[in-house]
Amino acid sequence: MYTIYHDFTINVSKETIFEAISTPEGLNNWWTLRCSGAPALNEKYNLYFAEEYNWFAVISKFVANEAIEFKMTHAMAEWMPTSFGFKLEELKPNQTYVQFYHENWNEVSQEFRIASYCWANLLRQMKHYLEDGIITPFEQRN
Template identity: 75%
Template sequence: MQTIYHDFVIDVPREMVFKAISTPEGLNNWWTFRCKGTPGLNEKYNLYFAEEYDWFATVSKFEENEVIEFSMTDAMDEWLPTQFGFILKKENTDHTYIQFYHKNWKEVSQEFRIASYCWANLLRQLKQYLEKGIITPFEERN
């Protein structure tokens, strides 16, 4: 199985990062078009991007302000049965070190490579959103 990794620092407190990666409001500001779900272990999320990308995931790991992992339950075939998650480490009161992963890809396919590139861009948008308040319109995200 293959894994995508991205590590980076965001210059805001860990609690702000966790809210942006675990709540529908936060996710909508940098990733999804429309998201529904409640942060918590075993909770279900609807990750809606477009009619043909109306996906679902379950929270498989959850430690408030430290870890969240989503297990994909309904998505395009290559995303099943992958999991993606965030591990947050407090650098100091105003800096958060993030370890992002997207694991259990069956192979290094074209979709794996596209997803890795897209995650890098989206995580940069997460950083811009939290540090500068910039919300990239959904149509301009990739």
């Protein structure tokens, strides 16, 4: 199995980041077009990007303000049975180290490579959203 990793620092509190990665409103501001779910262990999330990308996941790990993991339950074939998540470590007030991973890929396929690139761009956009209040319109995200 293969894993995508991205580690970076965001200059806000881990509580602020956790809200952006665990709540539907937070996810809609940098990733999904429309999202529903509740931030708690075993909760089901609908991750909607377009009609053909109407995906679902379950929260498989949850430690408030420290870690969250989403296990895909319905998505395109190559995303099954992957999980993605975040680990947060506050380095000092308003500076948080973020460890992102997307694991259990069956192979380093074209979709794996595209997903890695897209995650890097989306995570950069999340950083701009959290640090500068910039929300990239959904149509311009990649």
